[in-house]
Amino acid sequence: MNPPLQSPSPPAKSRRSQHVALALLGTMGVVGGVVIWHSLPRARPDPFAPVEQPEAPVTPVSADRTYQNNEFTPGAGYYHAPQHAWFPLPFNHHDPSRGYFAGGLWQAAPLLAGLLSSRPSAPAVTSALAAQQTHTQAQRARAGTAGFAPRPAAAPSSAPSQPAIQRGGFGSSGKGTSGAGT
């Protein structure tokens, strides 16, 4: 277990933040900025992409694979690289009433992820495979009997088509490569 990054809180009259916890930024965060921005090209629906089936089988976890810290695997959860195991909440997930979640424990302060990726331990793989199996069974059960009904097909309409959404109208004014900041 890594030691907390934070030392005892500064005095009450301190001019600095009492805590600077990160949920998204960097590898201390849940997702990490790089991941957020790399996901952008996928954000717009691809009309040629195959429709994802809700009952699509999940990929079983493996002891031979290296997982990134906070990588999410359906059925298993979020991988905590320093602990070589999966957990239901992201690494350093913050709950104001409980603190920061890491390695199955709630901490007073966020932990520094000393490992950004690792291979899972054998017990963790065994537990995760069992959880994935349960998850898959539940998913199959829901698929046929419960959940939301599919959206009915739209009736043919003689109304004129709506004008298309336009894009690319902002972001062209940058000068040089130093960005928009001042």
Add this chain to the structure above:
Amino acid sequence: MKRHALTPRPDWREKAATLGFTYHTHETGPYWDESACYVFSAREIDELEAAGNTLHSLCLAAAQVVIDRGWWDRLAIPDKAVPTILDSWNRDDPSLYGRFDLAYDGATPPTLLEYNADTPTALIEAAVVQWYWLQERFPAADQFNSIHERLIDAWRNVAADRVHFAAVRDLPEDTQTITYLMDTCQQAGFAPLALALDELGWDPAAASFVDAADTPVHALFKLHPWEWLWQEPFAAHLPTAKNLFIEPPWKLLLSNKGLLPLLWELNPGHPNLLPAFTTAHPSLHGHYARKPLFSREGANVTLVERGVTVEENTGDYGAEGFIYQALARIPNFDGHRPVCGVWVVNHAACGLGLREDTRRITGNLSRFVPHRME
């Protein structure tokens, strides 16, 4: 105010990157420079904080004068932007943040160099990285830096059910800054959504900006200056867009060096202001900084002494005109010249970040140096 030499932590690069500060090194050397730190007394920090609050009030008052007297051309604000600015001003659309760049030597009052009121960066290093540096190097010391907590609080003033964040992609400082602000927004209880600026859409049927998944945008944080937005094709939709913008349209009044002569005109002799004019006024006696109304990172700034150019930066700015500001007293610590960036969040000064350079014009290769209090 002192500058103390330090031995950098051997693993500072890894620690900086862990915090999302991935742009810590320039092509020419470190941008984050912990081979030194600046040390301030409580009195000096009080003085910087007071200057930040005073200047912010002066800027808001000057903006009201611009509106009352219709001085839009003095700030090179296009006519088409005026109704949108007025609407946002009258609604008091919330402002998240800004950064005053001040000249300060610890002995004389801080003086305003400029107000980066729309798209200030150097935020992660000020709010997060120097905080963690202090925790590790000087855990018992204090720092003028409650930026992180104030940002989280400030988001709670935003009346929207979701907040989109947009920046130009592939610029690490911009995308990381956006990610950090999303982080603070999420900690305030929102579900922030990232968006590349070129993916922002306009839905003519709904008269609304939409994201890449065609979801209507209700509040948009844009790390893209208003003077650029008003020049781009979607500017035509800004007057009818219903969403909240952060920073709001009225920030174009403040993030504009045309405000500097107005501030001096309205508050002559104020201790936190430098004389500034729209021409090389005779009272400057040939000593001044010529600055474009709109520019970034010191581009197209020229320093003149005795009528002779002593330093200048090139760039693509200046088409809207220039202002002429008296030269500031920037201290010189063995060749290092710091500029104090006082952060304002939700209309209150709450933090400090210093950038220093061996040149007199702070530019995009200037270094960020942490600070502490004694």
